[in-house]
Amino acid sequence: MSVGQIRRWESGALAHGVSDPFGQGPLPWLRGAPQYLDDDGQVVPWYVDLAVSSGKSPRRPHLPGPRPADDVRRQIKGFAADGAVSPGGAIDFRITVDPPQEFTVDVYRIGHYRGDGASQVSASPRLSGIAQPAPLEAGRTVSCHHWWQSWRLQVPASWQPGAYVAVLTTADGYRSHVPFTVRDLQARADLLLLLPDITWQAYNLYPEDGRTGASLYHAWDREGRLLGEEQAATTVSFDRPYAGAGLPLHIGHAYDFVRFAERYGYDLAYADARDLHAGRVDPSRYRGLVFPGHDEYWSPPMRRAAENARAAGTSLVFLSANTMYWQVDLAPSPAGAKDRLMSCRKRRGAPGRTALWRDQGQPEQLLLGVQYAGRVPQPSPLVVRNAGHWLWEATGAGEGDEIPGLVAGEADHYFPRVPLPESTERILLAHSPYEGADGRRTHQETSLYRAPSGAYVFASGTFAWSPALDRPGHVDPRIQRATANLLDRICKHV
Structure with a gap:
């Protein structure tokens, strides 16, 4: 299929540059994942734009339970202003809701939990949602650092360090996700688990809307074509939601290890790759x-x-x-927050060597x-x-x-x-x-x-x-x- 023939809703399978034969991994709220049906009754993935594919006015599939939000209509999307927080601290969420309406945030901790895969630890009251401004663009870099704060989670001191997911749900039943980490870097443990948030962001194509989204692998042009690596972003921002359901590609691999290690009682601490980068580990x-x-x-x-x-x-x-x-550099956001922009010199035609570690003489x-x-x-x-x-x-x-x-x-x-x-x-x-x-x-x-x-x-x-x-x-x-x-x-x- 040529680039010109790639429709935006097919990008979920093509845009990431590598295949993941395992998907996201089992999460309690994704069991029996809801599916859209087109006008012929055929099952199509969550990222299909039914209004475009059918040529008719938008319609809602008749589905039981919450439906996944998408990047075309942005029913509900969000991100954490910092990817990690210590017990007793606070973490801020910036969330857009379209059309504006009430929403809730349920927080889960990933673990074995007798095979459930996660346990709910918190639930917000009903919150007022607003439609945030469109993402800002600078070249291929897309950022939502200008979004207003929507909710602050005060993390109890009693919470265990671990991998967490905030589940965002609108009053009319659309759902998205925001992963974050609770970590105590002063505690001692046998093993420190480092979640690869830098790599997760490299693959993030948000917004996957056929117009503006860009990752280190792909970008859209204004005609809705999905462009390849030579025309992709060289800098990406952490200040934006993850595309699609709000969960990074490959996040399930980390959660697989978490469930295994906690099931068998290993003494685990948690941190992100950016903690390792910043010298906090x-x-x-x-x-x-x-x-x-x-x-x-x-x-x-x-x-x-x-x-x-x-x-x-x-x-x-x-x-x-x-x-x-790949070798990357991290820099502050336009608002001054540390380590919120990541750059990688991937284009082989650029002056000097590419950012492959092996090209830098450090295989x-x-x-x-x-x-x-x-x-x-x-x-x-x-x-x-x-x-x-x-x-x-x-x-x-x-x-x-x-x-x-x-x-x-x-x-x-x-x-x-x-x-x-x-x-x-x-x-x-x-x-x-x-x-x-x-x-x-x-x-x-x-x-x-x-x-x-x-x-x-x-x-x-x-x-x-x-x-x-x-x-x-x-x-x-x-x-x-x-x-x-x-x-x-x-x-x-x-």
Whole structure:
């Protein structure tokens, strides 16, 4: 399909630049996700503009329960003025409601909760909603930093740190979401979970309206065409909602790990990637830093912090692929709020080198032990290697065994001509052939090494590792046990 033929409602599948075979992950309020029906009774996704597709006046599908808001009519959309808050602090939300009407905010904490996946912790009174001004545009950069504050959540001191979602619902039944983090960076814990909010924003196409939205991958032109990476934004703002349902692409991968780790009682602290960037994370408080989902965009301070953590004996756990691929810079918003704009020099025709870490002479493999190899068009088996290693202990996995579907989305492997990190032990725990996007035969690898400091560095080398921990339809007991073996060893400082 040519760019000119791409209609705005198809962008949900095309605009993100990578495939996510796992979707958002199970969330209690998304179970039995509502579906729109067109005039022929065919099911179409939430982002279809029924008025445009049918050529008739807008109509509401007859659906039970709340309906997802969209970026065309902006029934209700919002974002948090800061992505994280400490217990006892406050977090402000900026929300637009069109047409203006009352709305409510229900707050959920993500966790296992006996399989529910989340627990409601708060509910707002009925609030008065207003239609906020249109997003501001500066080149391809879209920002809503000028929106008025709509609601302030005073976080009780008793709330547990964790991953939270504010669920916004209008009086006439439209719904959207705002993810945020509650974190206590002064507390000590075995493991610090770092949510990849910088990468989430890189993929955010808000507003996905066929006119103004832009991410680091795509942008719209005024004729409603979806443009490619060469014409996409080079700077994106955190001061805007996430496109569509208000949840970032790949957020489910982080939530998969949260549910698994809390189910089995691991001692977790929480922070965002921007906390690591800003120097708010003291790695000496933790035995391991866990990067649970797709974490592609890293600033130089983030990388230095991870390298310093490794040098000081804090282990690093990377549960996805294509980690630390692009180098980014963070800057204040026009209103002066820190770290609300992210820039990445991706265009290969620009003066100087691109912002790939490997183009800067600092390949990812120097930290991870492997690095990005390419996309995986169809899920493939992960093939176990070195099955006698302690990571595979009691998993039942034998040498050469295949774990179906565990190589998916994107994959890493070891590059023989790229320098390796200094280590006292190093091993590859999977070597999995698959057919790449170009039709050539290639392979995925899972890596583990031990730094001279004693820190372990694990890289799963596939998008599918976290979904295998606690996502219905994707759970694999061998991956669950292997992950427990790794975390137990890190937490016990063996």
